[in-house]
Amino acid sequence: MTQRLSELLALHWSGEISAAEKAELDELLLQHPGDWLKAGMIEQLSFQKKMVVDDADTERLMARVSNAIGDEYLEAPAVNTEPPKRRFRARRVLVPLLAMICLAGAGLGYLYWQSSFPGYKIVTTDAGMKTKIRLMDGSTILLNAGSTLRYPEKMDKSVREVYLTGEAFFDIKHAASRPFIIHAEKMDVRVLGTSFNIRSYKEEDFEETAVISGAVEVRVKEGQQVLRVTPNEKVLLRKATATTESKQANYNNHRKEQLVIERQPLSPVSSTDSSHVLETAWINNQLIFQNETLSVLAQRLERWYGVKIAITDPQLAGQRFSGRADNVSIEKLLNILQEIQPFKYSIQGDVITIN
Amino acid sequence: MTMSSKAADYSSFWALGDLAVFKQMMKAFSPSLRYFACSIVGNEAEAEEVVADVFIKIWQQRAQVTPPDNVQYYLFKAVKNTALNYLKQNGRRQTHLAAWEVEVSHHHAQNPEDILINKEQLDHIQAAIQSLPPRCRQIFILVKEEGFSYEQAATLLDLSKATVNVQMTIALKKIWAALGPTLKYSYS
Numbered sequence: 001m002t003q004r005l006s007e008l009l010a011l012h013w014s015g016e017i018s019a020a021e022k023a024e025l026d027e028l029l030l031q032h033p034g035d036w037l038k039a040g041m042i043e044q045l046s047f048q049k050k051m052v053v054d055d056a057d058t059e060r061l062m063a064r065v066s067n068a069i070g071d072e073y074l075e076a077p078a079v080n081t082e083p084p085k086r087r088f089r090a091r092r093v094l095v096p097l098l099a100m101i102c103l104a105g106a107g108l109g110y111l112y113w114q115s116s117f118p119g120y121k122i123v124t125t126d127a128g129m130k131t132k133i134r135l136m137d138g139s140t141i142l143l144n145a146g147s148t149l150r151y152p153e154k155m156d157k158s159v160r161e162v163y164l165t166g167e168a169f170f171d172i173k174h175a176a177s178r179p180f181i182i183h184a185e186k187m188d189v190r191v192l193g194t195s196f197n198i199r200s201y202k203e204e205d206f207e208e209t210a211v212i213s214g215a216v217e218v219r220v221k222e223g224q225q226v227l228r229v230t231p232n233e234k235v236l237l238r239k240a241t242a243t244t245e246s247k248q249a250n251y252n253n254h255r256k257e258q259l260v261i262e263r264q265p266l267s268p269v270s271s272t273d274s275s276h277v278l279e280t281a282w283i284n285n286q287l288i289f290q291n292e293t294l295s296v297l298a299q300r301l302e303r304w305y306g307v308k309i310a311i312t313d314p315q316l317a318g319q320r321f322s323g324r325a326d327n328v329s330i331e332k333l334l335n336i337l338q339e340i341q342p343f344k345y346s347i348q349g350d351v352i353t354i355n
Numbered sequence: 356m357t358m359s360s361k362a363a364d365y366s367s368f369w370a371l372g373d374l375a376v377f378k379q380m381m382k383a384f385s386p387s388l389r390y391f392a393c394s395i396v397g398n399e400a401e402a403e404e405v406v407a408d409v410f411i412k413i414w415q416q417r418a419q420v421t422p423p424d425n426v427q428y429y430l431f432k433a434v435k436n437t438a439l440n441y442l443k444q445n446g447r448r449q450t451h452l453a454a455w456e457v458e459v460s461h462h463h464a465q466n467p468e469d470i471l472i473n474k475e476q477l478d479h480i481q482a483a484i485q486s487l488p489p490r491c492r493q494i495f496i497l498v499k500e501e502g503f504s505y506e507q508a509a510t511l512l513d514l515s516k517a518t519v520n521v522q523m524t525i526a527l528k529k530i531w532a533a534l535g536p537t538l539k540y541s542y543s
Contacts, residue, residue: 001528001531003524006524006527006528006531007520007524009527009531010520010523010524010526010527011520011523013499013523013527014498014499014504014505014523015504016504016505016520038531038534041472041476041534042527042530042531042534044472045459045460045472045480045530046459046460047458047459047460047484047495047496047499047500048458048460048500057386057389057403058381058382058385058386060403061381061385061389061403061406061407061410062378062381062382062385064403064407065381065407065410065411065414068407068411069411069414069415217374217375225367225373226373226374226375226376227372227373227374228372228373228374263372
């Protein structure tokens with residue numbers, strides 16, 4: 001083999017050969033059939049570094065990186081769950097009461113669903129109710145009004161899985177070998193042990209996971225994106241339907257639902273206590289609204305007080321309100337709102353008309 | 356397998372800080388990066404530290420970094436820079452190259468017209484690669500196994516493209532010789 005031939009072959013072999021050089025190479029090989037055969041053999045070879053590094057080395061390296069970036073999934077135990085626990089203790093009296101009230105509703109829901117999901121328990125809260133569910137592993141789930149939680153009667157050994165519509169606060173017992181997965185409408189939330197709030201009401205145009213302690217993994221079902229959410233952070237999925245805002249989209253008959261994924265910090269209720277955040281204020285019976293339109297707020301009030309609200313004035317429905325109400329009656333709350341923006345209302349049974 | 360995971364789409368890591376994708380990326384690239392780091396710093400323990408540092412920095416700066424076009428090349432360059440800094444901090448010069456071993460095999464899919472390479476020939480080729488000078492073997496691995504261009508390999512090793520070309524020709528010649536004399540049967 002000539003020097004030129006080996007040079008050309010090396011270029012070809014490395015994918016660096018130009019068209020002119022390739023023509024020269026072909027010409028040379030044509031003249032030497034033996035070389036041509038050998039060149040063909042070399043093309044068939046593939047090379048791989050011998051794995052001196054094994055999987056354990058890679059695992060160790062990944063664990064090292066995970067430790068440094070504060071990712072607790074690989075081994076670190078769940079971090080402090082103090083703030084939510086304190087809140088639960090204060091509510092020790094209220095919660096059982098609420099749970100008892102809910103029992104009737106939950107039982108109904110259970111009966112209704114039992115046929116479609118054998119092997120599962122289903123707890124449903126009506127408007128104006130909350131209920132606390134304690135799972136076999138010691139995890140607790142506080143279910144907000146108008147929500148449903150479905151969970152297996154017998155939890156699997158390798159994975160704990162539940163299904164949620166509506167809103168709930170989860171305080172999950174750490175078990176590294178048994179991840180806990182919450183399936184919501186647009187996302188699956190995967191955790192090992194931590195506390196966080198998930199809000200996923202069908203009638204609302206967003207879905208969110210807000211983390212209080214530990215860390216969770218949110219898997220957006222559409223597109224299979226996985227996001228890691230750390231304490232004091234939330235992931236918000238906006239269900240943006242291409243309607244009025246985008247005339248062009250309407251024109252083309254694009255009515256496909258789009259998901260907008262956002263990361264946001266949690267919103268502290270007061271500037272002095274950062275552990276008390278808007279996202280979990282409902283646990284303490286605090287109704288907090290920030291820059292919400294009356295129509296959106298009305299949806300929450302319907303769930304919160306178990307009433308029906310009709311707003312007859314569309315302009316009023318779009319008015320925005322901010323405020324806070326701790327354990328007040330619906331009349332009192334409406335009176336507060338009236339001070340912000342004057343309107344009239346009438347109550348007939350559990351139907352409230354605002355005009 | 357290795358190739359497909361290296362060519363996978365890691366864009367959602369840069370766009371959204373997708374942790375699972377970040378982990379896939381670590382898993383796919385860290386063995387190769389470890390070898391490469393080792394060829395600069397000279398030992399396994401420090402190589403691991405260098406590669407871990409690169410990934411930690413990438414995670415921390417994920418929001419500021421423009422997503423690279425070629426993730427593999429980007430990671431190799433980051434490892435090179437980190438490793439060289441590491442040597443500088445420790446007041447050392449690049450001493451010796453890690454002994455990278457290379458395994459030779461057939462392409463998996465064989466055409467019927469492919470000429471079979473027998474076990475003996477494979478062993479010879481294996482031995483030939485093993486006997487390549489360290490620098491030559493390092494270039495050979497970057498080009499043939501990692502699939503880098505001459506240009507990229509040259510940048511990663513602070514060499515000229517011409518040097519890469521020369522070294523690759525040497526490697527080819529060795530393998531050529533290891534294949535033995537041309538086929539013994541004759542055309543009739």
